[in-house]
Amino acid sequence: MVVDERLQALLEQGEELGCLNLSAVGEFLQEAELDDDQTTGFFEQLEERGIALTDDCARPDAVENTYVNGDLAVATTDALQLFLNEAGRYKLLTASEEVELAKRIERGDKYAKDLMINSNLRLVVSIAKKYQGHGISLLDLIQEGIIGLIRAVEKFDWRRGYKFSTYATWWIRQAVQRGVANKSRTIRIPVHIVEREQKISRAERQLMARLERDPTDEEVAATAKLSVKHVKEVRSAARAVTSLDRPLGTEGETSFGDLIAGAEVEPSEEVHVSLAEKAVRTAVDTLPEREREVVKLRYGMDGDPDPKSLEEIGRQLGLTRERVRQIEAQALQRLAERREVAALGDPA
Template sequence: MFGPCPYGKAKGVSDSHGETIVVPAEELTEESTDAIQLFLNEIRQYPLLTKQEEILLSKRIEQGDLEAKERMINSNLRLVVSIAKKYQGHELALLDLIQEGILGLIRASEKFDYRKGFKFSTYATFWIRQAIQRGVENKSRTIRIPVHIAQRERKIVRATRQLATDLGREPTDAEVAVATELEVGDVEEARKSARAVTSLDKPVGEEGETAFGDLLASDEPSPYEEVQETLREETVHRALGKLPEREREVVKLRFGMGGDEPTPLRETGRRLGISPERVRQIEAHALKSLSNEGELESLLAA
């Protein structure tokens, strides 16, 4: 339930969970509130999917089944609304935020790989947030980007998305440069130009207490990093669960699981009461087992 609206006049509409979404006064028109309510009423008819249903739909989507893609998207529209609500007051009207989020959801349905064992909603959250944030950023730009830089930026964005999907992590500038056939300096310049066109001190948010720069890179994890970390943790947990307890302990220490630094052979042996050579043997056997199970790549990327 949303609290008092800081804009004065406001009108509430009920979302798919029966909660009230407060529409700010400047967005308040009969047409807009009717459109929002109509959309929320529409998405109620689409039931949430089970994990098995997600897998079956994903297989059909890979084969070009548009009906399966439509069902996957429609069944996750609640997620779009849930995320879009958090960005109210950031330059875009709620309907526009939802529309941007749907574009991200569509992209997620096209890129989702059910074989990795992750929930679709976890994966889609990154794409939805990214699409909404990009919409907010584009709305907030105060300086026109030169055409050649804009074209280069789009090329870099496309390559970054593809590499993130392929690698399971955010690609480096060098990797993006190879994929786009650009110099590393060009990639860095384009990204700096994209950030520079927005006034970082421009107030946004419901009460204007947040600067737009707060939406850009910081020491805090980005939505992308948060989702990727969740995916990595799920992968590692699943991989380690297949190992005997002693092998699991060795791998955790050697690879620095749980936020710790990787532990040298000798220190690992000291902690477990075994020789460094025995540690090496156990580690080798564990990695061979994970490799046979197809889990080694996921573990090494964690």
């Protein structure tokens, strides 16, 4: 199996270096989709082989990451500042203190569990800060990370000899990533769809590097071990969401929603609709040749009423999907700035 081969290669690399990067291990665990027992078994193999997990394995100047009060300087709200101040009250635990607390947690000591959680809140903040920029506040990211931290406290086995922070990092990252997947979109997409999207993206990168062209849906599906139907479903779900209130025109006097016809059009409006369509087609015809081709193919204005996907247009024009997307965005921006298009939103 591919997973077994990757696992063996990862372990051999760890034995050679004496350590592995947390990022590499986290990526492997996410791609392999191991359950809790399999994940625990993987950590057991690392322990048996004497492989340490660090953030900077194989770097000669590597030093162990520590999380100090300086990491807590960023604050955007009073609630966030209050949380950071509270987290800073708890000192970092030594390895022996972690073991002692873990033993007490096993005996059902709730105070020990709370102390283990509170003493590692700075680790949560440090990880959560790396996922900013997805439309989710830092405080919300921290809350997601705390869920992962609690899970790590409940699963931690002190007998295996790992530092708790090393073990907890993976759980915290997983929780934050799932939180981003759940909350960063206008329309929520189920986590399993987001995970499929990540698998498809990885497969596309691998195939593009090997084939030096955009892969077909069939090639992506085979590499990602998904059906072609699932690949198309994920792409459909991942389409960007456009606000109906998005302003158009140089002064923003027209919104995108103004250009969308209602379900029922009054006879008196049919002439206006016809003229509007003609105005749009005229505006499209003024675009540079490549932009005009992309827009017509993308929106069914080329004689074929069925709009084409970015991938289909890319294959037809010999471009990558990303390049087609860029050309489309440039074209739509040009159209939005044209007076005859912006005027379509003006009242009669």
